[in-house]
Amino acid sequence: MAALKYSKQRESIKTYLMKTKEHPTADTVYMHVKEEFPNISLGTVYRNLNLLADIGEAVKISTPDGGDRFDGEVKPHNHFYCRCCGKMIDLKMDSIDHIDEMASRNFDGLIESHSILFYGKCGDCIKKS
Amino acid sequence: MAALKYSKQRESIKTYLMKTKEHPTADTVYMHVKEEFPNISLGTVYRNLNLLADIGEAVKISTPDGGDRFDGEVKPHNHFYCRCCGKMIDLKMDSIDHIDEMASRNFDGLIESHSILFYGKCGDCIKKS
DNA sequence: GTGGGTGCAAACCGTTTGCACACCA
């Protein structure tokens, strides 16, 4: 049930997510998609972002400063978040999937996944300070 | 400037945080501290929780489902979060501080810390399903 | 035609903040 129907708005949101590296907020997605669909509403953007995240075609990344970010790259990877300017970037690093097993020792439950967010200052913010 | 003055409300909040293992939300802290100070306000709880986090006497942990959690244990450790019932527990695992160095390779910026949140189902929720 | 998707606006919820008063130092 709840068969998924095509919508050009969702298509546009997904296309934008897949081509950008910005890890945009919902509002940023809204502003970009609005160029193509001037009448689109923020509610529609939220509905579709959550939908895409639910069906695994996007990733939702929560930040400590409020305002979730979305990423069209769904392959597991880690992120760096600059607490100074809010920029979020992908990190290239060796696989550390073994930490799930490390974590599950002495623990009654099932770990399905993990998310690592690295905090600090990005290069630009270091230069400015 | 802004010299820290004693307040029994803050004292009570910190005492509660240090003895509980529940990783409470601000609202849960509010309800508990209210038993001792019936007139305390939620705003005061938030102000003090943020203050304690700022001076390093508490830790703020953001969850993907909204509603930050607070922890009186400030020694670095990792957490498991049950997306089924919202329970958060401490994980005992070997140090993985070396991941910061791994992450900083090929990256222009400074990693100050990281936070790992493991997701899944806790033992209780597995039994119930 | 039917049921999911959209636009709009109101509601929601966790959190912050302005203000007058209270209290530590």
Add this chain to the structure above:
DNA sequence: TGGTGTGCAAACGGTTTGCACCCAC
């Protein structure tokens, strides 16, 4: 007494939702 801290309530910002209409199937 001077300057933090508190209680209260209003405001805030991100997100969700109810509803009437629209459109893919």
